[in-house]
Ligand code: ADP
């Protein structure tokens with residue numbers, strides 16, 4: 001049975017979004033990236049955006065009830081049964097429990113949790129050079145993965161931006177929040193034997209090859 005219900009876990013900047021896009025493309029799985037969803041909501045000044053904006057700019061997590069409701073709405077029964085890739089959710093044990101409940105109500109369960117890991121210095125280097133496209137959500141890195149034309153998205157030519165929460169103070173907070181609230185998730189999933197530990201150092205294709213090896217056919 002191919003692995004079809006996947007979650008990516010790892011510290012901010014480790015490369016979850018970058019790998020999720022490759023997995024999605026090559027394994028034909030829809031991605032649900034809660035960070036992208038929330039940034040779009042903030043840009044659109046929607047109700048969700050106004051609830052989330054202050055937490056995000058401080059590098060804190062949006063409250064569980066807010067994000068659980070959004071994911072429950074977006075994760076429709078087709079995706080639950082045919083497969084999905086979650087990037088950035090769950091980030092706390094209560095979020096993981098909510099996801100389990102939704103899946104088990106449909107008679108389903110997660111197939112795998114990809115736990116991406118790299119040394120703090122690698123993660124900080126990656127965050128420090130990150131550029132994103134506010135339109136199509138493509139992600140670049142100033143030196144490791146620069147756009148073809150400086151400052152412009154390869155896909156849609158939109159001017160690239162630096163994320164507000166990629167400033168040093170918010171990054172410090174996000175790394176702290178990861179250790180406190182998200183890392184315990186791995187214990188929660190390890191007890192079920194579905195965690196695949198992925199060394200996220202090296203270039204993008206090297207990391208992807210490790211993921212493919214872990215997932216198998
Ligand atoms: P996350 O989703 O975990 O926060 P991203 O996928 O946005 O991380 O990656 C963070 C930054 O690191 C981006 O600038 C991205 O281009 C860069 N990056 C991702 N994977 C690698 C890699 N294997 N080597 C070098 N840079 C990478």
Ligand code: AMP
Nearest residue numbers: 034035055056060061062067088089091
């Ligand atoms: P990301 O793009 O995944 O780094 O997420 C950016 C920010 O969005 C986080 O620092 C949080 O403020 C918020 N966020 C994204 N996903 C979640 C989640 N599952 N739970 C709470 N907050 C989230």
